[in-house]
Amino acid sequence: MSFPGFRFKQVRICSSSNASASTQQEHEPLAGPRRNKSKLGCRECKAKRVKCDEAYPICKRCQRQGLVCSSAPRSSQWQVETPWLSLQPSTLVNRRLLQYWLEKVSQTLVIDPENNPFPFLTLEYITQSPALLHAIQSVSANHEQYYSAIAPIIALEEHGKAIACLRREINRSQHAPTAHFLTILLLALAQGADSDMTDYGKQHLFGARALIKSMLQDTSMSTTNYHAFRLCLGMYLYWDACSSFLVDPCEPDGLNLLNMSDTVHRIGDWHHPMYGTCSKLLFMIGNVGRYCRHILDSPQNRDLLQEAILEGQLTTWKASPPNPGLGHLYEAFRKHGLIFLYRARAHAKSSCLADPGPSETQEYLIQQYAEETVRHLMQIPATSNYLNFQALPLVTAGSELSGSNHFLRDQVRHRLRAIYSLNRLPTNLLALQGLEEIWDGRDSGNQSFWLLHMLQNDRRLLLG
Ligand SMILES: [Zn+2]
Ligand SMILES: [Zn+2]
Incomplete structure (x- = not known):
């Protein structure tokens, strides 16, 4: 394309x-x-x-x-x-802010700056949607100032205007689902300015879900607007993979996951500008996150069949990366999913008295995957555009590293700061702070892991 x-x-x-x-x-x-x-x-x-x-x-x-x-x-x-x-x-x-978006911020959303549809798409859509224009300008103003705790006035103004315009555009039932989806995604990104560690941008995520739901039902999207539809669906899959475990399980689902699964398989692994050819893997990771959160909240509700299906999907998923760097990224995603699943399962087992708790083999496997994940990510140079998509597997795996892994822990620290240098989202630094707490605990015999640590400390950090 x-x-x-x-x-x-x-x-x-x-x-x-x-x-x-x-x-x-x-x-x-x-x-x-x-x-x-x-x-x-x-x-x-x-x-x-x-x-x-x-x-x-x-x-x-x-x-x-x-x-x-x-x-x-x-x-x-x-x-x-x-x-x-x-x-x-x-x-x-x-x-100035529009140029800054075209030149800099939009480049952080893709794995390949040579193939970035966002500048063109946004220039096309801002003529139809002032909401999108204001959302872009808000993100740019925030990015420029490293999402400082006191957001620049202009970022707040633009954010407010974007929301007001979006409401008007939706109320006028203006049919511009792609522009609205991009607007909501950028509003969520602009919220990266918020230092509130308990808010992962739920309202935006739910808004995006509602749009995806209507796109899935709209037959014209899969014919005339096929490219835009795939682009939005892929962005949603990535967003879901990074946030499904942050959503309270008692929130209404909002999406028909069966319908979603059909669509993801029908579309296949086409090359998405944000992450390449791993749509199915991202969908699995989103499901793993939802399941893990569910059993962490209620360990008595383990579903052994669902666990076996999720594990089977992740272990048999084969990457067909267009290049070795993406291969490392995909392996890191896949192992992140397995670490999440094994760790949540071990935790649920140990919460039930009848169960003997985590086995040594399971522990060994988690350790092995954690080290492999970090090594995969370190194979990717820090100046690569793949940098922006590493925070989640890095933190999941990083939180499992034992005290004897000084070298890998240091690599994780360095990499998180490099990611922050690129996307400037403060959640990277907050995650690093969380990792240091987990490492200190682990070194003094109190084992924890990323999701548990967040839930216990009432944090909901969105990384990605
Ligand atoms: Zn320098
Ligand atoms: Zn420097």
Whole structure:
């Protein structure tokens, strides 16, 4: 699938340290190599007055030292050459924030910047949906400021406008499910600014569910809007895989999972720009998460048949990755699912007096999968675009590492900070804090694991 290209025109910028920066080539496509060096370096290198190689999203020095790498917000370097955009009422469009989305934030949503449908899609849909435009501008303003605890006024304003517009658009029964889905996804992302550890963005997730439900029922979506439908469904599958265990089991389901399963299998493993060819695996992981949360809340309700089915699906799932890096990512996802399942099962068993509790073989397997998961993820360079999709398996596996695994624990710390350097979502740092607590507990004989630790501490961190 290719999209009509649009170009960015680089604006002349001068920095005090290098006034010749403007001699770079004048035109550069969005997806081209990121060579727009400013010679300013990241904040960490600047503070130490050392040379920074400006690798994105994390420079070499920060990577080596396991630091968060933060670049200072730059003055606008690009101008979108889309003449019709200027036809939009100027009161709505904040060109700088829109450019920032096209140039930077939208790139964090895909595994391959060369094949990113979001810039084109959003430019197409914002002409129909002011809600989407405001949601984009809110996310950009937040991302630019590292989702600071005191959100920039403009991010809050844009967030409010997006919600108001979305309500109006839905009430007018304006048929724009894709634009509405993207808006809700971005609103959820903008909520990454919220330091409330108990809110995983439930309202947004449920809104997205309702939209997916109506898309599944709408026959025109599977014919005329097939591409947009697959794109939204895939985004939902990823979102579900990252959040199903955060949802209280007493909340109404909202989706017909059988219908969903049929659709996922019918669509098959096509290449989704967010995660490639693992839609079925993500659907399984979502189901595993739902089941694990269910038996953690009520261990007496274990369903041995369902457990066996889920385990069988995960153990027999075979990846057909387009490249080795994605193969490592898929294996990490698959083992994350198995660790989740085995750990929840062991916990449920130990909660029932009649049951002898976790067996040594089960414990050994969890340890083995945890180490393998971290090793798989470390095979992927920290500068890869696959970085953004690693937090969940990294944390699940990381929480299982024993005290003798100093080296791997350090790798997990470094990797989480690298992920934060890219997507800037504070949940990464909060998760690291949670991991340190679990590790301290484990080292002094109190065993816990990621999901249990979150539930016991009343946290609902959405990673992904
Ligand atoms: Zn640096
Ligand atoms: Zn750095």
